[in-house]
Amino acid sequence: MLQTQVHFDQPRKLPRPEPDEASLLKGIDLVELLAVARRHAKLVAICAAIGFGAMVVVGALSDTKYTAQASLLLGDRQIRAVQDISAPTNIVAENSLVDNQTEVVRSERVLKIVIDQLKLKDDPEFNGTEPLSLPMQAVRLVQMLNPMRLFQVSSGESDPDFRKERVAIGKLTEAIKLTRQGKSNVLQIAVTAKSPRKAAAIANGVADAYLADQITARVEQAKRAGDWFSEQSAELQKQSYAASRAVEDYRNKNNLLATNGQLFSDQQLSDLNRQLTEISAEVARNRATYDTVKAIVDSGRLDAFTPEAMDNSVIGRLRQQQADLRRRYNDNVSRVGPRHAIALDLDRQIKDVDRQIFEEFRRFLSSAETQLQRSRDREEQLAKQITAARNITSEANSSLVELRQLEQKATSLRSMYQSFLQRYQETVQQESSPINDARVISDASPPLLPSEPRMMLLAAAGMILGLGTGVGIAAYRELSDRAYRTAQQVEEDLGVEVFGMLPIVGGGRALRALPGPIHDPASPGDATLAKFAVKNPFSSFAETLRAVKIGIDDRVKLDRAKVVGVVSSMPREGKSTVSMNLAGLLALQGAKVVLIDADLREAGLTRLAGLSPAAGLGELLLDQASISDIIVAEPETGLTMLPATAKHKFFVSGDLISSPAMGALLQSLGGMYDYIIVDLPPLGPVVDGRAAAQLLDAVVMVVEWGSVPRRVVRSVVASSGAVREKMVGAVLNKVEIDKQRSYEPYGLDKRQEEVFNRYYR
Numbered sequence: 001m002l003q004t005q006v007h008f009d010q011p012r013k014l015p016r017p018e019p020d021e022a023s024l025l026k027g028i029d030l031v032e033l034l035a036v037a038r039r040h041a042k043l044v045a046i047c048a049a050i051g052f053g054a055m056v057v058v059g060a061l062s063d064t065k066y067t068a069q070a071s072l073l074l075g076d077r078q079i080r081a082v083q084d085i086s087a088p089t090n091i092v093a094e095n096s097l098v099d100n101q102t103e104v105v106r107s108e109r110v111l112k113i114v115i116d117q118l119k120l121k122d123d124p125e126f127n128g129t130e131p132l133s134l135p136m137q138a139v140r141l142v143q144m145l146n147p148m149r150l151f152q153v154s155s156g157e158s159d160p161d162f163r164k165e166r167v168a169i170g171k172l173t174e175a176i177k178l179t180r181q182g183k184s185n186v187l188q189i190a191v192t193a194k195s196p197r198k199a200a201a202i203a204n205g206v207a208d209a210y211l212a213d214q215i216t217a218r219v220e221q222a223k224r225a226g227d228w229f230s231e232q233s234a235e236l237q238k239q240s241y242a243a244s245r246a247v248e249d250y251r252n253k254n255n256l257l258a259t260n261g262q263l264f265s266d267q268q269l270s271d272l273n274r275q276l277t278e279i280s281a282e283v284a285r286n287r288a289t290y291d292t293v294k295a296i297v298d299s300g301r302l303d304a305f306t307p308e309a310m311d312n313s314v315i316g317r318l319r320q321q322q323a324d325l326r327r328r329y330n331d332n333v334s335r336v337g338p339r340h341a342i343a344l345d346l347d348r349q350i351k352d353v354d355r356q357i358f359e360e361f362r363r364f365l366s367s368a369e370t371q372l373q374r375s376r377d378r379e380e381q382l383a384k385q386i387t388a389a390r391n392i393t394s395e396a397n398s399s400l401v402e403l404r405q406l407e408q409k410a411t412s413l414r415s416m417y418q419s420f421l422q423r424y425q426e427t428v429q430q431e432s433s434p435i436n437d438a439r440v441i442s443d444a445s446p447p448l449l450p451s452e453p454r455m456m457l458l459a460a461a462g463m464i465l466g467l468g469t470g471v472g473i474a475a476y477r478e479l480s481d482r483a484y485r486t487a488q489q490v491e492e493d494l495g496v497e498v499f500g501m502l503p504i505v506g507g508g509r510a511l512r513a514l515p516g517p518i519h520d521p522a523s524p525g526d527a528t529l530a531k532f533a534v535k536n537p538f539s540s541f542a543e544t545l546r547a548v549k550i551g552i553d554d555r556v557k558l559d560r561a562k563v564v565g566v567v568s569s570m571p572r573e574g575k576s577t578v579s580m581n582l583a584g585l586l587a588l589q590g591a592k593v594v595l596i597d598a599d600l601r602e603a604g605l606t607r608l609a610g611l612s613p614a615a616g617l618g619e620l621l622l623d624q625a626s627i628s629d630i631i632v633a634e635p636e637t638g639l640t641m642l643p644a645t646a647k648h649k650f651f652v653s654g655d656l657i658s659s660p661a662m663g664a665l666l667q668s669l670g671g672m673y674d675y676i677i678v679d680l681p682p683l684g685p686v687v688d689g690r691a692a693a694q695l696l697d698a699v700v701m702v703v704e705w706g707s708v709p710r711r712v713v714r715s716v717v718a719s720s721g722a723v724r725e726k727m728v729g730a731v732l733n734k735v736e737i738d739k740q741r742s743y744e745p746y747g748l749d750k751r752q753e754e755v756f757n758r759y760y761r
C-alpha cells in the first residue's frame with residue numbers, strides 16, 4: 001500500500017526541518033516578503049487612507065494659529081565681582097549661558113510681566129474661557145479619563161484672579177518656543193497665537209520683559225554683592241591687622257630678629273662656615289710644608305728643593321755661597337789637585353756652609369711646626385663655634401616654622417583684603433550704572449501665513465500612522481495565521497504527497513455555514529456541488545481528483561476492489577464533497593464504484609446527496625435492514641451508494657464500522673466493484689475513523705485551506721497511527737485560488753497561468 005510507512009507508537013510531532021542560524025538567514029526571501037505585502041496590500045492601503053483622512057479632518061477642525069518670532073542676542077558678561085567669586089575658572093561656558101538664559105526667559109517672573117502689560121488674564125485665549133475646538137475637546141476628554149486625576153489634590157485657592165493668572169502662565173508657556181540659532185548666542189523667541197498681531201505683540205513683550213528683568217536683577221545683585229563685600233572687607237581688615245601683629249610679637253618673643261630678610265643666627269653660621277673653609281685650607285698647606293721640611297731634615301739631603309726654602313733668604317744666601325765655593329773647589333782641584341792646601345781649605349769652607357744650611361733647615365722645621373699647630377688650634381676653635389651656632393639655628397628653626405605659618409596667614413589675609421576692597425569698588429560702580437549686555441536684534445512682525453494647522457504634516461503623519469497600523473495588523477494576521485496555505489506545508493507536516501488543490505466552487509461557502517440545524521436536508525446548491533466533477537470533467541477540480549485516483553492506483557496494487565477511506569481532522573472540511581465527487585468521477589470514467597457513508601452520527605454524505613433514507617449503514621450492520629433496502633444507484637454515472645441515517649444515534653458507531661459485519665460487507669462488495677469509497681467521520685471529534693482504518697487499503701486526507709490550525713491537524717494525525725499507516729496522500733480543499741496565488745511566490749505568473757488553464761476549459 002504505502003511504499004514508506006511511518007509508525008506512531010505514541011503521539012508525537014511529525015518530522016519537520018529544524019531551522020538553524022544559516023537557514024534562518026537564508027529564509028529571508030525578498031520574493032516571499034513581496035508576496036506577504038501583496039496579500040495585505042489592501043488592508044495597509046485602507047489603514048493609510050483612514051489615517052490620512054482622519055488627520056485631514058482633525059486639521060480642518062483645528063483652530064488657525066500664527067507664529068511670530070523675535071531674536072534676542074544674549075550677553076556673555078555677568079557682574080564681574082560675583083562671577084569671580086562663583087566661578088573659580090572665571091569662564092562661563094556658552095552652552096550653559098544660553099541654557100540658563102533660556103530658563104530665565106520662560107520663568108514665571110518674566111511671564112508675569114508680559115501678562116500684566118498685555119492684560120492676558122482678560123484674554124479668553126489665555127485665561128481658559130474660550131470654547132475649545134472639536135479636536136481639543138477630544139483631547140480634554142482623554143485627559144479627564146486619565147485615572148491619575150483621581151490622585152490629584154486641589155490647591156483650595158478660590159481667588160478668580162489667581163486662577164486666571166495661573167491659567168494664563170500655563171497657556172503662555174505652551175505658546176512660547178525658544179530655540180538657539182546655530183552655535184551663536186542668539187535666542188529665537190517664537191510665540192503662537194490665534195491673531196498674528198497678538199503673536200507679534202507677545203513675542204516683543206517677552207523680549208522687552210526679559211531685558212527689563214535683567215537690569216533689575218543686575219541692580220539687585222550688585223547691591224547684595226556690594227553689601228556683602230563691604231562687610232567682608234571690614235572683617236578682613238581686622239583679621240589682617242591682627243595677623244601682622246601676631247607675626248611681630250612672635251618674632252620678638254623668640255629672638256628671631258633679621259636683616260634683609262635673613263636671621264642673625266643664619267648670618268653668623270654662614271660666616272663661621274666660610275672662615276672654617278679658609279682655615280682648613282691653611283692647615284693643609286702648613287701640613288704639606290712641615291712634612292716636606294721634616295723629610296729633608298731626616299734624610300740629611302741639603303740639595304733638596306722646596307718652595308718654602310726658596311723663599312728663605314738665609315738659605316738662599318748660603319746656597320749661593322755653597323755654589324761659589326764648589327765652583328772654586330772644582331777649579332783648584334783641576335789645576336793643583338785635591339791635596340793642595342787651597343783645595344783642602346775650600347773643602348773645609350764647603351762643609352761649614354753645609355752645616356749652616358742644615359742648621360737653618362732645622363730652624364725652619366721648628367717654625368713650620370709652630371705654624372701648623374697654630375692653624376690647627378684655630379680650626380678646632382672655629383669648629384666649636386660652628387657647633388654652637390648650629391644649635392642656636394636649630395632652636396631658631398623650630399620657632400621659625402610657626403613664624404612662617406603666621407607670616408603666610410598675614411600675607412593671605414592682606415591679599416584677600418586688597419582683592420575684596422577692589423571688588424567692592426567695582427560693585428558700587430555696577431550698582432550706580434547697570435549695563436545690560438543683551439539686546440533685541442530683530443523685532444517680531446505679524447506673520448502673513450498661519451503656522452497651524454500644518455495640513456501637509458498632519459496628512460503625512462496620519463498616513464504614516466495608518467501605514468504603521470496596517471503593517472502591524474498585517475504582521476499580526478500573518479504571524480497568527482496557523483492554517484495550511486500551500487501544499488508544501490501539508491507535505492512537511494504529514495509526510496505524504498499532496499495530490500492537488502480543490503478550488504472553492506458553487507455552494508462551498510454555503511456548506512461552511514449551513515442555516516438551521518445540521519440535520520436539515522441540504523440545499524439544491526449542495527446537490528450541484530456534489531456532482532461538480534461530473535458536470536465539469538475538464539475543470540481543475542476534476543483534474544485534482546484524477547490525480548487522487550492515479551495516486552491510489554500507484555500505491556495500492558490489488559486484484560480485488562480497493563477500499564479507500566476519505567477522512568479529515570475536523571468537521572466541515574469538505575471530505576464528504578470530495579468523497580462524492582471522487583466516486584462520481586471514477587464511475588464516470590467507467591469504473592464500478594460504491595460509495596459508503598460511514599459517518600453514522602452525522603450522515604453528511606447522505607444529506608449532501610439529497611437522500612433521506614429510512615434505514616442506512618448502521619441498520620444494515622445491526623441486521624435491522626438488508627442491503628437491497630438501503631442501496632441507491634445513481635443513473636447518470638452508475639455510481640452505487642450505501643447511505644446512512646442520522647435519525648438513530650449509534651453510541652457504538654466506532655465498533656460498528658470496525659466490526660466483522662463491516663469487514664464481511666466490504667469483502668462481499670469487493671467482488672462486485674473496482675473501488676469502495678468510504679466517507680469516514682472526522683478524526684478529531686470521534687475515534688470511528690481510527691477504528692475503521694484496519695479495514696481500509698488506503699486513506700486520503702482532506703485538509704481545508706486556510707481554516708484548521710496546522711498544530712491541530714498534526715496532533716490529530718499523530719494520535720491516529722493506523723490511519724497514518726494507510727494514508728497515501730492528501731488534498732487541499734476549498735482553496736481560494738485568487739488568494740492562494742500570493743502564497744506561492746514562485747508559482748506561475750498570470751500569462752503562464754492563462755496558458756495553463758486552457759486545459760481546464
